[in-house]
Amino acid sequence: MYSSRRRFLAGVAGGGLASLAGCAGDRTADETAFTIGLASDPTDTSRYDNWGGMAPYWTRVIEPLVWGTDDMQPKPWLATDWTATDDTTWVFDLREGVSFHNGEELTADDVVHTFEENILTERGDFVYGWLHLEPGSVTKIDDYTVEFETTDPFPGFPGTIAHNMIDIQPPDADRRAGKIIGTGPFTLEEVRRGQHVRVERFPDYWGGEPTPTELTFRAAEDETTRTDLLESGEVDLIYNPSKGRLPALRERDDVRVDAQQSAGAVSTWINIHREPTDDVDLRRALNHAISQEELVGTVLEGVGEPARGPISPVIDWVDEDELPTYERDRDTARELVDQSAYDDEELTCLVSADMDDGRTISQVLESQFGEIGVTVDIELLENASVKDRTSRGEFHLHVGSTGSNSPGADYIMWENFHTMGVDNKDLYEAEGTGLYNLGGEVDALIETGYQSYEPAAKRDAYVEAQRRIMDAAVVVPLFYQEYVVAADAAVEGLELHPIERFAEWRDLTRTA
Amino acid sequence: MSGALDTVVTGLRRRYRAVRTSRTLAAFFANPLNVAGLAIVVTLSIAAVLGPVVAPYDPASQDLANRLQPPTLAHPMGTDQLGRDVFSRLLYGARLSFGIAVAVTAIRLVLGTAIGLLAGYVGGWVDEFLMRLVDVQLAFPGLVLALVVAGILGPSLRNVMLALAVVGWASYARLVRGSVLSTKEREFVKAARLMGVSRVRIAVRHLLPNVVGPVIVLATMNLGTVILGTAGLSFIGLGAQPPTPEWGTMLSAGRHHLRGAWWIANAPGAAIMLTVFGFNLLGDGLRDVLDPNHDATLEKPT
Numbered sequence: 001m002y003s004s005r006r007r008f009l010a011g012v013a014g015g016g017l018a019s020l021a022g023c024a025g026d027r028t029a030d031e032t033a034f035t036i037g038l039a040s041d042p043t044d045t046s047r048y049d050n051w052g053g054m055a056p057y058w059t060r061v062i063e064p065l066v067w068g069t070d071d072m073q074p075k076p077w078l079a080t081d082w083t084a085t086d087d088t089t090w091v092f093d094l095r096e097g098v099s100f101h102n103g104e105e106l107t108a109d110d111v112v113h114t115f116e117e118n119i120l121t122e123r124g125d126f127v128y129g130w131l132h133l134e135p136g137s138v139t140k141i142d143d144y145t146v147e148f149e150t151t152d153p154f155p156g157f158p159g160t161i162a163h164n165m166i167d168i169q170p171p172d173a174d175r176r177a178g179k180i181i182g183t184g185p186f187t188l189e190e191v192r193r194g195q196h197v198r199v200e201r202f203p204d205y206w207g208g209e210p211t212p213t214e215l216t217f218r219a220a221e222d223e224t225t226r227t228d229l230l231e232s233g234e235v236d237l238i239y240n241p242s243k244g245r246l247p248a249l250r251e252r253d254d255v256r257v258d259a260q261q262s263a264g265a266v267s268t269w270i271n272i273h274r275e276p277t278d279d280v281d282l283r284r285a286l287n288h289a290i291s292q293e294e295l296v297g298t299v300l301e302g303v304g305e306p307a308r309g310p311i312s313p314v315i316d317w318v319d320e321d322e323l324p325t326y327e328r329d330r331d332t333a334r335e336l337v338d339q340s341a342y343d344d345e346e347l348t349c350l351v352s353a354d355m356d357d358g359r360t361i362s363q364v365l366e367s368q369f370g371e372i373g374v375t376v377d378i379e380l381l382e383n384a385s386v387k388d389r390t391s392r393g394e395f396h397l398h399v400g401s402t403g404s405n406s407p408g409a410d411y412i413m414w415e416n417f418h419t420m421g422v423d424n425k426d427l428y429e430a431e432g433t434g435l436y437n438l439g440g441e442v443d444a445l446i447e448t449g450y451q452s453y454e455p456a457a458k459r460d461a462y463v464e465a466q467r468r469i470m471d472a473a474v475v476v477p478l479f480y481q482e483y484v485v486a487a488d489a490a491v492e493g494l495e496l497h498p499i500e501r502f503a504e505w506r507d508l509t510r511t512a
Numbered sequence: 513m514s515g516a517l518d519t520v521v522t523g524l525r526r527r528y529r530a531v532r533t534s535r536t537l538a539a540f541f542a543n544p545l546n547v548a549g550l551a552i553v554v555t556l557s558i559a560a561v562l563g564p565v566v567a568p569y570d571p572a573s574q575d576l577a578n579r580l581q582p583p584t585l586a587h588p589m590g591t592d593q594l595g596r597d598v599f600s601r602l603l604y605g606a607r608l609s610f611g612i613a614v615a616v617t618a619i620r621l622v623l624g625t626a627i628g629l630l631a632g633y634v635g636g637w638v639d640e641f642l643m644r645l646v647d648v649q650l651a652f653p654g655l656v657l658a659l660v661v662a663g664i665l666g667p668s669l670r671n672v673m674l675a676l677a678v679v680g681w682a683s684y685a686r687l688v689r690g691s692v693l694s695t696k697e698r699e700f701v702k703a704a705r706l707m708g709v710s711r712v713r714i715a716v717r718h719l720l721p722n723v724v725g726p727v728i729v730l731a732t733m734n735l736g737t738v739i740l741g742t743a744g745l746s747f748i749g750l751g752a753q754p755p756t757p758e759w760g761t762m763l764s765a766g767r768h769h770l771r772g773a774w775w776i777a778n779a780p781g782a783a784i785m786l787t788v789f790g791f792n793l794l795g796d797g798l799r800d801v802l803d804p805n806h807d808a809t810l811e812k813p814t
Contacts, residue, residue: 224768244593244769298576299593353667353749359765363594363754367574378754380667 031510033214034491037226037238041219042197050122050165052178053191057405057501058217059199061101062167062182065092065111066158068407068502072263072315074158075407078106078168078183084453087153094144098206100170101180101187108140114168115148118175130411131160155453159408164501185210185506195219210506211493223356230255230486236510237487239500240356243301249486256489259303260496264403264481265312266304268349268365270396272474273433276342277396282374283473285336286397287326289372290365294328296479299360303484307477309466310416311402314480314498315409317449317459323470333372346377347396350389353380355399361478362399393427393435401481405501410450413462417469418446436474540801549793556787560610563603571596571604571757580773590775593765594755598779601757605780608758609787612673613738617731619677624684625720625727631685632692633715642685649682655741662750669742669758672751676741680734687730691723725802732798736791743784759784 042048042055056062067077074082079092098106115138119127128134132154139147150157173181180188185207186199197217203209218235220226223242227249229235241249241257250257270277270286277283292306308320349365351358359380366376376397381389389395402412415421416436420443424434437443442465449461469475483500493507540546575595583590589598631642661675695701696719704714739759745751746760754761759780766777 224770242768244772248772294576298579359754360593364574364576366755367572367594380749380753385666 032212033216034212034237034505034508034510035216035218035235036505037218037220037229037235039221039223039226039240041194041221042217043191043193043195043219045193050118050175052175052180052188053193054178054180054188054197055217056164056167058503059188059197059215060184060186060503060505061180061188061199062164062169063184064161064163064166065094065168066162068159068162068497068499070497072159072404072407072409072498074162077162082158084155088150090148090150090157091141092146092148094146095206096144098183099204100183101202102170102172103204104170104172106168106170106183107143108146109143110170111146111168112138112140113171117171118169119166131166132157153451153453155451155458156408156410160406160411162408163406165405185504186215189214205506207506212505212508215505215508227486230488233488236491237485237494240484241486243303243357246301246303246484254489255486256491257484257486258496259482259484260500261305261312261314261498262403262481262483262500263312263314263409263498264401265307265310266361266399266401266478266481267307267310268476268478269310269398269400269436270474270476271393271398271435272438272472273427273435274393274396276340276345277347279340279342280472281336281340282342283476284326285333285340285342285372286369286374287473287476288329288333288336289368289374290326290476290478291328291368292478295361295364299364300357300479304479304482307479309470309477310475311409311412311466312480312498315404315412316455317462318466319459319463322463322467324467326473330372337373342374344373344375346375348394349376349378349397349399350386350395351378351380351399352383352386354383355401358399365397365399365476390423390435391426393431393433399478403481405499407499413446413465414450417442417465417474419443436469438468438472438474442468536801540797543797543800545793546797546800549790549795549797552786552790553794556606556783556790557610559603560606563607567597567600567603569597569600571601572755573597580769580776582773583775589779590773592762592776593769593773596755598762598775601762602759602779602783604757605759605762606783608669608752608756609739609742609784612669612676612742613735616673616676616680616738616742617734619673620680620734621684621727621731623677624681625688625723627681628685628688628690629692629715629719629723632689633696633711633719639689643689646682646685649679650686652679654679655744658741658745659748659750662745667750667753669746669752669756672742672745675745676738680738684727684730687726688723691726692719695719695722729795729799729802732791733795736788736795739784739787739791743780 038058042058043053044055045053048055051062054061063078065077065079067075069075078095078098080095081093083091085091094106094108094111100106115133116135120133120135128151132150132152133148134151137149141147148157167182169175169181173179178191183206185202185205187202189200190198196219199215201210201213220229220238223240226238227241227245230238230241246257249255268286270283272278272283296302296304296306308325309318309323311318313320349362351362362378366378369376386398390398402416404412416423418424419428419434419437419439421437424437428434428437445461445465449458449465452458452461485494485496487494490511491508492511493509494503494505497503573596575591577595578591579593579595581587581591587597587599589602592598592601627642631639657679658675661678662671665671665674701714701718704718742751743760743763746758747764752758752761762780763777766780769776
């Protein structure tokens with residue numbers, strides 16, 4: 001009996017030790033595995049069905065030909081160089097020795113297949129306007145050289161295809177079925193809908209073996225939940241924690257908080273073709289009613305930069321020093337309101353319910369505009385409803401943002417402010433109006449900037465167009481966006497990029 | 513003139529004596545929980561009516577320099593993320609919440625009672641049809657259906673009222689129909705019919721008064737549910753539009769500041785809880801004394 005008890009105790013002790021050893025082993029593995037809490041669902045099949053339900057952003061499973069530098073310039077990636085041989089022809093040299101996750105080498109055939117089949121054929125018309133390519137416009141020169149024929153002169157082509165969604169995959173990939181074969185530093189292992197995407201290290205990555213063995217991208221759309229996940233240690237890193245809790249997070253020793261100005265900007269967009277906001281005096285009055293510094297310093301908890309224009313200055317052809325300024329001056333604003341055609345009617349202000357801080361910002365606007373005698377009715381709507389209302393021009397003000405997920409940001413100027421841009425075209429063709437288009441010389445300046453291969457000429461044209469847009473007070477600029485990353489203080493190796501979706505995880509480490 | 517006054521005074525005295533000696537009232541007030549419920553509801557109703565008069569600040573008035581201030585004498589419930597006085601917003605919100613609750617319950621009550629009365633009294637295929645309609649309506653979870661209706665109509669308080677009203681009438685209809693079915697077989701109804709009283713008059717003068725008790729009980733319980741439903745829909749953005757000081761909207765905005773500024777979410781949260789609690793206690797108390805199937809008399813010592 002005694003002997004059997006000893007044996008039992010020894011067994012328990014042995015089992016315990018074995019368990020501990022097992023845990024220790026797990027812990028070692030955990031040291032190189034990281035969990036990242038994202039503000040958007042990385043498994044949204046309605047948006048990511050082309051990638052088997054995996055977000056092409058963030059996950060770094062797939063890669064485009066071109067990447068972006070910290071100052072928003074195209075950067076060689078799967079392509080090492082590119083040249084415009086004439087106004088509409090681009091020749092790209094591919095990087096040699098790049099392996100797909102299935103072991104095959106990347107060649108020009110894969111690039112042609114991807115563009116012709118995956119991008120131009122499958123994704124339809126909208127891609128033609130975005131990339132200025134049509135089916136049959138991508139040809140192989142040799143195994144490592146590809147030629148692109150754009151539909152019109154498009155100097156922004158390399159920067160535009162520097163986008164996570166313009167990824168290269170071989171014909172073997174069955175993307176819609178979730179068989180994703182990329183060239184990225186991580187391989188796709190698991191997509192659990194509504195929960196997470198899990199990827200693992202790809203040892204043969206052309207840029208060198210990544211440090212993390214495993215990354216899990218977790219859906220955490222609610223900012224409070226996201227912040228709780230970080231504080232409870234369930235995730236190692238989150239994007240955009242709850243602003244209300246930023247001061248407390250910044251004071252913690254075990255959490256590191258970093259911010260990076262992004263390519264985004266938030267403004268109040270004014271419908272200049274609808275009464276009474278078609279009156280420039282009223283629009284200037286609205287600009288004089290707002291203090292961007294106060295907005296950023298209070299309700300935004302210092303996250304963001306006070307804006308003077310509608311486009312983030314991280315984009316190289318934006319120079320906010322060249323733009324007219326509207327300081328908050330309520331007396332001037334009231335005088336301008338009196339001079340204008342405004343007659344105490346209620347201005348409709350549309351805000352997307354999904355917009356970060358949209359509810360708070362719109363209330364500040366409503367109050368500040370009220371101070372100068374302008375009444376605003378805020379309508380918080382779903383994205384689709386906002387688009388529907390704006391497409392019909394049934395609003396006066398719209399709190400919205402511009403931004404770019406690629407270094408090629410020319411489209412911001414074209415789509416928003418050119419008469420034939422997507423925001424204005426339909427109303428212009430139907431009624432001769434639009435939303436934010438001044439037309440005439442501004443259209444000409446945008447065209448010049450858009451089609452200029454010379455950076456200085458592009459910049460001059462765009463800056464002049466923005467100066468006129470701000471002089472006519474087409475928007476009330478609010479703030480240039482920053483994104484915040486809060487992480488376990490032991491996590492190191494993440495460099496923040498102006499395009500937050502260009503995050504690279506290859507060098508993530510955890511210090512002791 | 514003096515004679516008329518005397519008549520009125522005498523009448524009032526008689527009514528007062530009747531109330532004082534009423535066994536129903538005595539039964540109601542004998543339970544301290546009923547008194548507590550009544551006190552809560554009366555207090556909140558007064559706050560809702562007088563709120564805008566006694567509120568120290570304009571509920572939409574922002575003071576960004578004094579945002580997220582904890583409770584002080586100047587701001588008894590602190591300030592919110594835009595520097596607005598939470599106490600003032602709570603008082604204005606009480607009027608909104610109570611107004612919506614009363615309006616929605618009134619719509620439910622009138623609609624449900626009319627349908628129940630019609631189904632129960634007319635009977636036949638009309639009863640079948642209306643009761644199947646009620647079955648269909650009751651088959652859906654109320655708040656989920658309200659969510660769908662409010663989502664389709666778009667976010668606004670008016671649409672929330674509509675959404676809550678159209679999903680809540682069925683229980684009134686079923687209750688009234690049941691009472692009418694039993695009441696219409698009673699002798700006094702048969703007598704009225706034999707005397708040639710019209711069907712409408714029988715329904716309104718003889719049947720309706722006999723179903724009032726249970727309906728009032730249900731309506732009182734419903735008031736709390738509607739306040740909860742309104743706050744819930746506003747919380748998820750389908751109700752009040754900013755800067756309307758609605759309790760659910762305030763709760764939603766405050767949840768992001770729960771750790772640093774607990775008062776923003778807790779003040780409307782406590783108000784919602786207290787209100788629903790008050791209406792539930794009151795409803796329970798009324799059911800005890802008005803429900804004909806319930807012994808409404810005071811407990812006798814054994």
